Amino acid sequence: MNQKISPPSRGPVDHDVRNQIVEAAAEHFSRYGYEKTTVSDLAKAIGFSKAYIYKFFDSKQAIGEVICSNTLLKITTTINESMDGAPTASERFRRMFKSAIGASVQLFFQDRKLYDIAAAAAGENWNSVANYDLKLKQTILDVLQEGRASGEFERKTPIDETVNAIYFVMKPYLNPLLLQHNLDRAEDTGVMIVNLILRSLAP
Protein backbone atom coordinates (compact mmCIF):
# COMPACT_ATOMS: atom_id res chain seq x y z
CA MET A 1 0.00 0.00 0.00
CA ASN A 2 1.73 3.15 -1.17
CA GLN A 3 0.18 6.06 0.68
CA LYS A 4 0.75 9.39 -0.98
CA ILE A 5 0.84 12.32 1.41
CA SER A 6 1.34 15.97 0.56
CA PRO A 7 4.50 17.63 1.90
CA PRO A 8 3.90 18.46 5.56
CA SER A 9 5.69 21.82 5.52
CA ARG A 10 3.48 24.93 5.42
CA GLY A 11 6.14 27.61 5.21
CA PRO A 12 9.48 28.34 6.86
CA VAL A 13 8.13 30.86 9.44
CA ASP A 14 6.38 28.02 11.23
CA HIS A 15 9.52 25.93 11.34
CA ASP A 16 9.92 26.11 15.11
CA VAL A 17 6.34 25.10 15.81
CA ARG A 18 6.67 22.15 13.45
CA ASN A 19 9.83 21.04 15.24
CA GLN A 20 8.11 21.41 18.58
CA ILE A 21 5.23 19.20 17.42
CA VAL A 22 7.59 16.58 15.97
CA GLU A 23 9.69 16.42 19.13
CA ALA A 24 6.67 16.15 21.41
CA ALA A 25 5.10 13.54 19.12
CA ALA A 26 8.32 11.48 19.03
CA GLU A 27 8.39 11.52 22.83
CA HIS A 28 4.71 10.59 23.01
CA PHE A 29 4.99 7.80 20.41
CA SER A 30 8.05 6.40 22.15
CA ARG A 31 6.09 6.11 25.43
CA TYR A 32 2.70 5.00 24.16
CA GLY A 33 3.37 3.55 20.69
CA TYR A 34 2.61 5.00 17.28
CA GLU A 35 -0.38 2.87 16.36
CA LYS A 36 -2.28 3.49 19.59
CA THR A 37 -1.85 7.30 19.55
CA THR A 38 -4.38 9.59 17.84
CA VAL A 39 -3.89 13.22 16.82
CA SER A 40 -6.28 14.11 19.67
CA ASP A 41 -4.00 12.30 22.14
CA LEU A 42 -1.04 14.22 20.75
CA ALA A 43 -2.84 17.55 20.93
CA LYS A 44 -3.77 16.92 24.55
CA ALA A 45 -0.21 15.86 25.43
CA ILE A 46 1.40 18.86 23.72
CA GLY A 47 -1.17 21.35 24.93
CA PHE A 48 -2.16 22.49 21.41
CA SER A 49 -5.61 22.22 19.88
CA LYS A 50 -6.14 19.47 17.34
CA ALA A 51 -6.99 22.14 14.72
CA TYR A 52 -3.66 23.88 15.40
CA ILE A 53 -1.72 20.66 14.81
CA TYR A 54 -3.63 20.15 11.55
CA LYS A 55 -2.41 23.61 10.45
CA PHE A 56 1.07 22.06 10.30
CA PHE A 57 0.49 18.39 9.48
CA ASP A 58 -2.20 16.73 7.38
CA SER A 59 -2.29 13.58 9.48
CA LYS A 60 -0.60 11.55 12.17
CA GLN A 61 1.29 9.80 9.39
CA ALA A 62 2.72 13.14 8.20
CA ILE A 63 4.24 13.62 11.69
CA GLY A 64 5.38 9.98 11.68
CA GLU A 65 7.03 10.54 8.29
CA VAL A 66 9.21 13.30 9.74
CA ILE A 67 10.25 11.14 12.71
CA CYS A 68 10.88 8.22 10.39
CA SER A 69 12.89 10.35 7.94
CA ASN A 70 15.04 11.62 10.80
CA THR A 71 15.72 8.06 11.96
CA LEU A 72 16.50 6.77 8.48
CA LEU A 73 18.75 9.80 7.88
CA LYS A 74 20.74 8.76 10.96
CA ILE A 75 21.18 5.28 9.48
CA THR A 76 22.21 6.69 6.08
CA THR A 77 24.71 9.02 7.77
CA THR A 78 26.16 6.14 9.83
CA ILE A 79 26.53 4.06 6.67
CA ASN A 80 28.24 6.86 4.71
CA GLU A 81 30.61 7.73 7.55
CA SER A 82 31.59 4.09 7.99
CA MET A 83 32.58 3.86 4.32
CA ASP A 84 34.87 6.91 4.38
CA GLY A 85 38.48 6.06 3.73
CA ALA A 86 37.91 2.38 2.89
CA PRO A 87 40.83 1.32 0.67
CA THR A 88 38.87 -0.93 -1.74
CA ALA A 89 35.34 -1.32 -3.08
CA SER A 90 35.08 -4.69 -1.27
CA GLU A 91 35.97 -3.05 2.00
CA ARG A 92 33.48 -0.22 1.34
CA PHE A 93 30.83 -2.86 0.71
CA ARG A 94 31.67 -4.72 3.93
CA ARG A 95 31.48 -1.54 5.95
CA MET A 96 28.22 -0.51 4.29
CA PHE A 97 26.42 -3.73 5.22
CA LYS A 98 27.93 -4.02 8.70
CA SER A 99 27.12 -0.43 9.67
CA ALA A 100 23.64 -0.66 8.12
CA ILE A 101 22.81 -3.73 10.24
CA GLY A 102 24.36 -2.21 13.38
CA ALA A 103 22.51 1.10 13.01
CA SER A 104 19.20 -0.63 12.18
CA VAL A 105 19.41 -2.95 15.17
CA GLN A 106 20.26 -0.02 17.43
CA LEU A 107 17.71 2.50 16.17
CA PHE A 108 14.73 0.19 15.61
CA PHE A 109 15.16 -2.15 18.57
CA GLN A 110 16.92 -0.35 21.41
CA ASP A 111 13.62 1.48 21.85
CA ARG A 112 10.75 -0.88 21.01
CA LYS A 113 8.40 2.08 20.57
CA LEU A 114 10.48 3.54 17.77
CA TYR A 115 10.17 0.09 16.21
CA ASP A 116 6.43 0.73 16.18
CA ILE A 117 6.76 3.69 13.78
CA ALA A 118 9.44 1.97 11.70
CA ALA A 119 7.23 -1.11 11.33
CA ALA A 120 4.23 0.97 10.20
CA ALA A 121 6.45 2.85 7.75
CA ALA A 122 7.99 -0.34 6.32
CA GLY A 123 4.65 -2.19 6.18
CA GLU A 124 2.89 0.66 4.34
CA ASN A 125 5.91 1.77 2.29
CA TRP A 126 5.86 5.39 3.41
CA ASN A 127 7.68 7.99 1.33
CA SER A 128 10.47 8.18 3.91
CA VAL A 129 11.08 4.43 3.44
CA ALA A 130 10.91 4.64 -0.36
CA ASN A 131 13.49 7.48 -0.26
CA TYR A 132 15.74 5.51 2.06
CA ASP A 133 15.55 2.49 -0.27
CA LEU A 134 16.48 4.69 -3.24
CA LYS A 135 19.50 6.08 -1.38
CA LEU A 136 20.58 2.59 -0.38
CA LYS A 137 20.34 1.34 -3.96
CA GLN A 138 22.34 4.39 -5.11
CA THR A 139 25.04 3.58 -2.54
CA ILE A 140 25.16 -0.05 -3.73
CA LEU A 141 25.41 1.20 -7.34
CA ASP A 142 28.25 3.60 -6.44
CA VAL A 143 30.27 0.83 -4.79
CA LEU A 144 29.64 -1.53 -7.72
CA GLN A 145 30.71 1.07 -10.27
CA GLU A 146 33.85 1.80 -8.28
CA GLY A 147 34.70 -1.91 -8.03
CA ARG A 148 33.96 -2.51 -11.71
CA ALA A 149 36.14 0.45 -12.71
CA SER A 150 39.06 -0.78 -10.58
CA GLY A 151 38.72 -4.35 -11.89
CA GLU A 152 37.81 -5.61 -8.43
CA PHE A 153 34.29 -6.76 -9.49
CA GLU A 154 33.00 -8.65 -12.55
CA ARG A 155 31.38 -6.60 -15.33
CA LYS A 156 29.32 -9.22 -17.20
CA THR A 157 26.06 -9.07 -15.21
CA PRO A 158 23.81 -6.09 -16.05
CA ILE A 159 24.53 -3.68 -13.21
CA ASP A 160 20.84 -3.02 -12.44
CA GLU A 161 20.28 -6.72 -11.86
CA THR A 162 23.28 -6.86 -9.52
CA VAL A 163 22.07 -3.80 -7.57
CA ASN A 164 18.58 -5.25 -7.16
CA ALA A 165 19.76 -8.72 -6.20
CA ILE A 166 22.09 -7.30 -3.54
CA TYR A 167 19.35 -4.99 -2.29
CA PHE A 168 16.97 -7.94 -1.86
CA VAL A 169 19.61 -10.03 -0.09
CA MET A 170 20.34 -7.13 2.31
CA LYS A 171 16.70 -6.17 2.91
CA PRO A 172 15.85 -8.79 5.59
CA TYR A 173 18.58 -7.20 7.73
CA LEU A 174 17.40 -3.61 7.26
CA ASN A 175 13.61 -3.78 7.17
CA PRO A 176 12.47 -3.81 10.82
CA LEU A 177 9.57 -6.21 10.12
CA LEU A 178 12.02 -8.82 8.83
CA LEU A 179 14.98 -7.90 11.05
CA GLN A 180 12.97 -8.63 14.21
CA HIS A 181 13.14 -12.34 13.34
CA ASN A 182 16.90 -12.24 12.71
CA LEU A 183 17.95 -10.01 15.59
CA ASP A 184 19.85 -12.56 17.67
CA ARG A 185 22.47 -13.28 15.08
CA ALA A 186 22.02 -10.48 12.56
CA GLU A 187 25.64 -9.36 12.82
CA ASP A 188 27.22 -12.83 12.49
CA THR A 189 24.87 -13.80 9.68
CA GLY A 190 25.56 -10.44 8.04
CA VAL A 191 29.28 -11.27 7.79
CA MET A 192 28.54 -14.62 6.09
CA ILE A 193 26.13 -12.96 3.67
CA VAL A 194 28.59 -10.18 2.77
CA ASN A 195 31.18 -12.84 2.02
CA LEU A 196 28.72 -14.61 -0.26
CA ILE A 197 27.86 -11.35 -2.05
CA LEU A 198 31.54 -10.49 -2.52
CA ARG A 199 32.18 -13.97 -3.97
CA SER A 200 29.31 -13.29 -6.40
CA LEU A 201 31.06 -10.06 -7.48
CA ALA A 202 34.44 -11.65 -8.18
CA PRO A 203 35.64 -11.13 -11.77
Add this chain to the structure above:
Amino acid sequence: MNQKISPPSRGPVDHDVRNQIVEAAAEHFSRYGYEKTTVSDLAKAIGFSKAYIYKFFDSKQAIGEVICSNTLLKITTTINESMDGAPTASERFRRMFKSAIGASVQLFFQDRKLYDIAAAAAGENWNSVANYDLKLKQTILDVLQEGRASGEFERKTPIDETVNAIYFVMKPYLNPLLLQHNLDRAEDTGVMIVNLILRSLAP
Protein backbone atom coordinates in the same frame (compact mmCIF):
# COMPACT_ATOMS: atom_id res chain seq x y z
CA MET B 1 12.57 -20.49 22.28
CA ASN B 2 13.28 -24.14 21.68
CA GLN B 3 10.38 -26.07 23.19
CA LYS B 4 11.15 -29.70 23.80
CA ILE B 5 8.16 -31.98 23.64
CA SER B 6 8.09 -35.71 24.18
CA PRO B 7 7.12 -37.87 21.18
CA PRO B 8 3.36 -37.70 20.81
CA SER B 9 2.93 -41.34 19.84
CA ARG B 10 1.60 -43.71 22.52
CA GLY B 11 1.71 -46.97 20.62
CA PRO B 12 0.78 -48.24 17.16
CA VAL B 13 -2.63 -49.69 18.17
CA ASP B 14 -3.91 -46.17 18.70
CA HIS B 15 -2.71 -45.04 15.29
CA ASP B 16 -6.18 -44.56 13.86
CA VAL B 17 -7.42 -42.51 16.79
CA ARG B 18 -4.34 -40.28 16.58
CA ASN B 19 -4.95 -39.70 12.87
CA GLN B 20 -8.57 -38.92 13.58
CA ILE B 21 -7.59 -36.30 16.17
CA VAL B 22 -4.96 -34.76 13.87
CA GLU B 23 -7.39 -34.53 10.95
CA ALA B 24 -10.15 -33.01 13.05
CA ALA B 25 -7.69 -30.60 14.67
CA ALA B 26 -6.30 -29.53 11.27
CA GLU B 27 -9.84 -28.83 10.11
CA HIS B 28 -10.65 -26.92 13.31
CA PHE B 29 -7.39 -24.88 13.25
CA SER B 30 -7.94 -24.02 9.62
CA ARG B 31 -11.38 -22.58 10.42
CA TYR B 32 -10.71 -20.90 13.76
CA GLY B 33 -6.92 -20.40 13.86
CA TYR B 34 -4.30 -22.24 15.85
CA GLU B 35 -3.55 -19.62 18.49
CA LYS B 36 -7.19 -19.08 19.47
CA THR B 37 -8.05 -22.78 19.82
CA THR B 38 -7.67 -24.63 23.14
CA VAL B 39 -7.57 -28.39 23.71
CA SER B 40 -11.04 -28.02 25.28
CA ASP B 41 -12.33 -26.42 22.06
CA LEU B 42 -10.84 -29.30 20.08
CA ALA B 43 -12.33 -31.93 22.38
CA LYS B 44 -15.75 -30.34 22.06
CA ALA B 45 -15.49 -30.12 18.28
CA ILE B 46 -14.29 -33.72 17.85
CA GLY B 47 -16.68 -35.15 20.40
CA PHE B 48 -13.93 -36.66 22.58
CA SER B 49 -13.22 -35.80 26.19
CA LYS B 50 -10.24 -33.56 26.89
CA ALA B 51 -8.73 -36.40 28.98
CA TYR B 52 -9.03 -38.78 26.03
CA ILE B 53 -7.15 -36.37 23.74
CA TYR B 54 -4.44 -36.05 26.39
CA LYS B 55 -4.05 -39.84 26.27
CA PHE B 56 -2.67 -39.35 22.74
CA PHE B 57 -1.06 -35.91 22.76
CA ASP B 58 0.72 -34.06 25.56
CA SER B 59 -0.43 -30.64 24.41
CA LYS B 60 -2.01 -28.62 21.65
CA GLN B 61 1.51 -28.04 20.33
CA ALA B 62 2.06 -31.80 20.01
CA ILE B 63 -0.95 -31.93 17.66
CA GLY B 64 0.28 -28.80 15.88
CA GLU B 65 3.69 -30.45 15.44
CA VAL B 66 2.12 -33.34 13.51
CA ILE B 67 0.17 -30.98 11.25
CA CYS B 68 3.26 -28.84 10.76
CA SER B 69 5.47 -31.87 10.03
CA ASN B 70 2.98 -33.06 7.42
CA THR B 71 3.00 -29.65 5.72
CA LEU B 72 6.78 -29.34 5.78
CA LEU B 73 7.09 -32.89 4.45
CA LYS B 74 4.94 -31.84 1.47
CA ILE B 75 7.36 -28.96 0.82
CA THR B 76 10.40 -31.23 1.12
CA THR B 77 8.81 -33.75 -1.25
CA THR B 78 7.97 -31.01 -3.78
CA ILE B 79 11.57 -29.77 -3.62
CA ASN B 80 13.06 -33.23 -4.09
CA GLU B 81 10.74 -34.13 -6.96
CA SER B 82 11.50 -30.85 -8.74
CA MET B 83 15.23 -31.61 -8.63
CA ASP B 84 14.92 -35.08 -10.18
CA GLY B 85 16.61 -35.35 -13.55
CA ALA B 86 18.21 -31.90 -13.51
CA PRO B 87 21.27 -32.11 -15.80
CA THR B 88 23.65 -29.93 -13.73
CA ALA B 89 24.18 -28.89 -10.12
CA SER B 90 23.31 -25.30 -11.06
CA GLU B 91 20.02 -26.43 -12.51
CA ARG B 92 19.32 -28.58 -9.44
CA PHE B 93 19.97 -25.51 -7.30
CA ARG B 94 17.64 -23.33 -9.38
CA ARG B 95 14.85 -25.91 -9.16
CA MET B 96 15.37 -26.34 -5.44
CA PHE B 97 14.93 -22.65 -4.66
CA LYS B 98 12.09 -22.10 -7.14
CA SER B 99 10.06 -25.06 -5.94
CA ALA B 100 10.75 -24.25 -2.28
CA ILE B 101 9.38 -20.72 -2.74
CA GLY B 102 6.41 -21.93 -4.78
CA ALA B 103 5.44 -24.65 -2.30
CA SER B 104 5.90 -22.32 0.70
CA VAL B 105 3.75 -19.59 -0.83
CA GLN B 106 1.07 -22.12 -1.70
CA LEU B 107 0.98 -24.08 1.55
CA PHE B 108 1.41 -21.23 4.04
CA PHE B 109 -0.64 -18.56 2.32
CA GLN B 110 -3.36 -20.15 0.20
CA ASP B 111 -5.05 -20.92 3.52
CA ARG B 112 -4.28 -18.10 5.96
CA LYS B 113 -5.24 -20.36 8.86
CA LEU B 114 -2.47 -22.83 8.05
CA TYR B 115 -0.20 -19.80 8.11
CA ASP B 116 -1.22 -19.42 11.74
CA ILE B 117 0.32 -22.80 12.71
CA ALA B 118 3.35 -22.31 10.49
CA ALA B 119 3.98 -18.90 12.05
CA ALA B 120 3.77 -20.30 15.59
CA ALA B 121 6.10 -23.14 14.60
CA ALA B 122 8.63 -20.81 12.96
CA GLY B 123 8.47 -18.21 15.75
CA GLU B 124 9.01 -20.82 18.48
CA ASN B 125 11.36 -23.06 16.48
CA TRP B 126 9.35 -26.25 16.92
CA ASN B 127 11.06 -29.58 16.35
CA SER B 128 9.27 -29.98 13.02
CA VAL B 129 10.82 -26.70 11.83
CA ALA B 130 14.28 -27.60 13.15
CA ASN B 131 14.07 -30.93 11.28
CA TYR B 132 12.95 -29.20 8.10
CA ASP B 133 15.88 -26.76 8.37
CA LEU B 134 18.29 -29.66 8.81
CA LYS B 135 16.92 -31.41 5.72
CA LEU B 136 17.15 -28.20 3.71
CA LYS B 137 20.77 -27.67 4.73
CA GLN B 138 21.51 -31.30 3.79
CA THR B 139 19.97 -30.73 0.35
CA ILE B 140 22.06 -27.58 -0.13
CA LEU B 141 25.17 -29.54 0.94
CA ASP B 142 24.37 -32.36 -1.51
CA VAL B 143 24.03 -29.95 -4.43
CA LEU B 144 27.23 -28.13 -3.45
CA GLN B 145 29.20 -31.37 -3.21
CA GLU B 146 27.89 -32.48 -6.57
CA GLY B 147 28.82 -29.15 -8.18
CA ARG B 148 32.24 -29.11 -6.54
CA ALA B 149 32.92 -32.67 -7.71
CA SER B 150 31.95 -31.87 -11.30
CA GLY B 151 34.02 -28.65 -11.30
CA GLU B 152 30.89 -26.54 -11.71
CA PHE B 153 31.35 -24.76 -8.34
CA GLU B 154 34.40 -23.25 -6.61
CA ARG B 155 36.11 -25.30 -3.90
CA LYS B 156 38.05 -22.68 -1.93
CA THR B 157 35.39 -21.57 0.56
CA PRO B 158 34.85 -23.95 3.51
CA ILE B 159 31.73 -25.86 2.48
CA ASP B 160 29.98 -25.36 5.84
CA GLU B 161 30.27 -21.60 5.46
CA THR B 162 28.82 -21.79 1.95
CA VAL B 163 25.91 -23.98 3.12
CA ASN B 164 25.08 -21.62 5.99
CA ALA B 165 25.37 -18.46 3.90
CA ILE B 166 23.05 -19.89 1.24
CA TYR B 167 20.64 -21.11 3.91
CA PHE B 168 20.43 -17.61 5.42
CA VAL B 169 19.94 -15.98 2.02
CA MET B 170 17.11 -18.43 1.23
CA LYS B 171 15.44 -18.26 4.65
CA PRO B 172 13.43 -15.04 4.12
CA TYR B 173 11.64 -16.84 1.27
CA LEU B 174 10.86 -20.00 3.23
CA ASN B 175 10.09 -18.87 6.76
CA PRO B 176 6.42 -17.81 6.74
CA LEU B 177 7.02 -14.94 9.19
CA LEU B 178 9.48 -13.38 6.76
CA LEU B 179 7.86 -14.57 3.54
CA GLN B 180 4.62 -12.73 4.34
CA HIS B 181 6.47 -9.44 3.71
CA ASN B 182 7.92 -10.64 0.39
CA LEU B 183 4.87 -12.45 -0.99
CA ASP B 184 4.04 -10.12 -3.88
CA ARG B 185 7.28 -10.65 -5.72
CA ALA B 186 8.79 -13.67 -4.01
CA GLU B 187 9.12 -15.62 -7.25
CA ASP B 188 10.72 -12.83 -9.30
CA THR B 189 13.03 -11.86 -6.49
CA GLY B 190 13.86 -15.52 -6.00
CA VAL B 191 15.19 -15.77 -9.56
CA MET B 192 17.48 -12.75 -9.05
CA ILE B 193 18.73 -14.17 -5.77
CA VAL B 194 19.43 -17.61 -7.23
CA ASN B 195 21.44 -15.93 -9.98
CA LEU B 196 23.45 -14.05 -7.37
CA ILE B 197 24.07 -17.27 -5.39
CA LEU B 198 25.15 -19.13 -8.54
CA ARG B 199 27.58 -16.30 -9.39
CA SER B 200 28.99 -16.68 -5.87
CA LEU B 201 29.56 -20.39 -6.55
CA ALA B 202 31.44 -19.90 -9.83
CA PRO B 203 34.95 -21.41 -9.80
